Amino acid sequence: MPIPAPWLDATTAMRDQMVxxxxxxxxxxxxxxxxxxxxxxxxxxxxxxxHTGTHVDAPLHFSSGAGDTTTLDLGHxxxxxxxxxxxxxxxxxxxxxxxxxxxxxxxxxxxxxISDSEWSTEPFKPDFVALDGxxxxxxxxxxxxxxxxxxxxxxxxxxHHALLDAGICVxxxxxxxxxxxxxxxxxxxxxxxxxxxxxxxxxxLRPLG
Numbered sequence: 376m377p378i379p380a381p382w383l384d385a386t387t388a389m390r391d392q393m394v395x396x397x398x399x400x401x402x403x404x405x406x407x408x409x410x411x412x413x414x415x416x417x418x419x420x421x422x423x424x425x426h427t428g429t430h431v432d433a434p435l436h437f438s439s440g441a442g443d444t445t446t447l448d449l450g451h452x453x454x455x456x457x458x459x460x461x462x463x464x465x466x467x468x469x470x471x472x473x474x475x476x477x478x479x480x481x482x483x484x485x486x487x488x489i490s491d492s493e494w495s496t497e498p499f500k501p502d503f504v505a506l507d508g509x510x511x512x513x514x515x516x517x518x519x520x521x522x523x524x525x526x527x528x529x530x531x532x533x534x535h536h537a538l539l540d541a542g543i544c545v546x547x548x549x550x551x552x553x554x555x556x557x558x559x560x561x562x563x564x565x566x567x568x569x570x571x572x573x574x575x576x577x578x579x580l581r582p583l584g
Contacts, residue, residue, distance in 0.1 A: 380582040382562070385484075387428040387495045387550040389421075389575070394499050396527050399424035425573035426527065428495065431565035432545040436572040437535045444574040445567050451520040451544040452576075455583065456482035456561035458554055461504060464488050467524070469509040477517040482561055484523035484580075486551040493552065494526065508533035515541045521561070523578075525551045549578060558583040 387393075391404040400423060408418035425444075426432070431452070434441035459475065461467050467485050477483070487504035494500060503526040511534040514522060522529060522538055523546035529535060538545050546563055560581040565574035 382579040382581045383554060383559075385429070385549050385551060385554055385578040385580050386576070387548050389423070389428050390495070393428065393495050394497060394527070395424060395427060397499055399426060402427055423575075425568065425571050425575070426547070427575060429546070429548040429550065429578055430573050430575045431563065432529075432535065432539060432547065432573050433571065434539045434542075437532060437539055441539070443569060444565055444571045445569055447544060447565060448520075448542065449564070451482070451542075452546070452561065452563040452565070454480075454482060454561060456484055456521070456523075456559050456580070458484045458486055458551065458556045458559060458580070460556040461485050461487045464504065465502075466504060467506040467510055467530075469507055469513055472510045472513055477514070477519060479518035481517070481519045482521035482523075483514065483519055484546070484549060484551065484561075485525065486554065486556060487525055490525045490551045490554075495548075495550075500526065503528070505530035506534045508537060510534075511537035514538070515543060519543060521546065521563075523547070523549050523563075525549045546576065546578065554580060 403422040405420045407420045408414040433444045521544040562579040565576040
């Protein structure tokens with residue numbers, strides 16, 4: 376019986392003062408209790424937005440009254456997935472997604488030029504490679520169940536609505552710097568936070584074939 380390939384971590388590490396969306400809470404990771412100071416244990420306090428680092432958006436993110444992170448379909452976040460290399464330096468365009476062989480129930484993770492650097496430790500990049508609204512609608516009509524991107528947002532409001540309103544799971548902030556394009560098994564588990572419009576997640580990929 377063949378030995379399965381090892382899991383690869385596609386999660387952006389959380390760290391103090393890491394990049395965040397400009398109008399979101401800044402990220403602080405603080406040791407509030409320390410054995411070095413005589414405390415019984417080490418305890419870390421986190422201050423951050425639900426959309427920090429690698430995270431999953433809930434429908435509530437762009438539609439008040441829609442489902443929070445407890446309503447996410449975890450089946451959409453686990454299973455076969457394709458990492459797709461995007462050549463366009465400005466956007467994930469309709470032209471580039473139209474040529475993909477998309478099967479019903481597909482999970483697509485887009486690797487853009489952003490993955491050429493360790494972006495989480497650099498200043499915010501307003502020129503990140505976003506998913507066009509037309510491309511998002513094409514993915515919805517093709518029956519995609521999960522879309523992932525390698526920066527803090529999948530795109531503008533129209534792209535979010537095209538995906539989230541249709542029950543498509545959106546993973547943002549993936550660490551794809553060391554992940555080659557190809558076929559993988561995806562495991563993405565967002566935190567279960569009542570009333571939240573997003574949740575940090577650990578994302579693992581295992582090569583298939």
